[in-house]
Amino acid sequence: MRMDLKDNQTFNAKRLFSSFRFAGNGLKLALLEPNIRVHAAAGIFVSAAGFIFGLTRIEWCVLLLTIACVIALEMVNTAIEKTVDLVTEEYRPLAKMAKDLAAGAVLIFACAAIIIGCILFIPKF
């Protein structure tokens, strides 16, 4: 379908609404993934701990940003895995590289999240 530049730049509430709907569908799909469920459960657990230990406003900001980044990164990792699987089901070195790099990115951030959790909660004991 041909769309000129003017159409593309015009605010389109219907298109914006559709984008939110697709993103909402992405969240529903994410909750079907076991790895993402584990991260979400961990996020709920540390948030409950945050209430119990009375985190400050800035500590809440750090905690919520960390939880959101871990889950969002895991969703991007899952999207990369699905895209690679869509492209090939055969063994391909580049497919392995793409999947392992994405998994490595999640691992780096998950390690950082654990350290951030220790920095936030250990002084509360």
Ligand SMILES: Nc1ncnc2c1ncn2[C@@H]1O[C@H](COP(=O)(O)OP(=O)(O)OP(=O)(O)O)[C@@H](O)[C@H]1O
């Ligand atoms: N097409 C492929 N070619 C080469 N290596 C692959 C391919 N598909 C998967 N692999 C390798 O196997 C590993 C496991 O792949 P898989 O698709 O099961 O994802 P995963 O890392 O186990 O993720 P999850 O457990 O979240 O599904 C990958 O990290 C990668 O090293």
